[in-house]
Amino acid sequence: MSVQIPYIDEPHPVTGVTNAKLGVWLFLASEVMLFGALFSALITLRLGVNDWPHGYDILNVPLATLNTVVLIFSSVTVVMAWASLKMQNLSRFRTYMVLTILCSFIFLAVKAVEYGHKFEHGISPATSNFYAIYFVITGLHGLHIIGGIIVNAYLLGPGSRMWKTQPERFTGRIECAGLYWHFVDLVWIFLFPILYLL
Numbered sequence: 001m002s003v004q005i006p007y008i009d010e011p012h013p014v015t016g017v018t019n020a021k022l023g024v025w026l027f028l029a030s031e032v033m034l035f036g037a038l039f040s041a042l043i044t045l046r047l048g049v050n051d052w053p054h055g056y057d058i059l060n061v062p063l064a065t066l067n068t069v070v071l072i073f074s075s076v077t078v079v080m081a082w083a084s085l086k087m088q089n090l091s092r093f094r095t096y097m098v099l100t101i102l103c104s105f106i107f108l109a110v111k112a113v114e115y116g117h118k119f120e121h122g123i124s125p126a127t128s129n130f131y132a133i134y135f136v137i138t139g140l141h142g143l144h145i146i147g148g149i150i151v152n153a154y155l156l157g158p159g160s161r162m163w164k165t166q167p168e169r170f171t172g173r174i175e176c177a178g179l180y181w182h183f184v185d186l187v188w189i190f191l192f193p194i195l196y197l198l
Helices: 018-047 061-086 090-120 129-156 157-164 167-197
Strands: none
Touching: 018 090, 018 129, 018 167, 061 090, 061 167, 090 129, 090 157, 090 167, 129 167, 157 167
């Protein structure tokens, strides 16, 4: 006898969201605290040092701008993937999810070029406080991108079998993955000006 967990497909009457979405929001709240602590450390370091460098003088702003455009585009494609499922179009979902994953790899490739350029010039986290916080925050963000690739690739591949038996539940999973992806994009939207433009 199988036990059905309530509020998987339908919103809970108290919270107004499904259990999965509530779980993702709680997880993202912990992620906000993690990145918030790192942003606080960056601000504290910046305010405490008179000769703190300007990011636009020592970082590659054009590459970071390209990555910003790529991530914003990927936010659109992940929404379109979810909307395609809402319109009962699995093939269009796959197209948009492939585009989302492709954008993720482009972001990581551009970041690898940027890191490689720094390492070629002997710049590492040990170079200065600026580079220490730069590598920690952008590296952690990169790990979150990799996590998003893994989840989205699973939902595109073997996870999509759920569409045949439980389409509403599968659509909810894509929505939850999209919430995570929007968070990753939002972190970059804050990182870009704080690290690169100020």
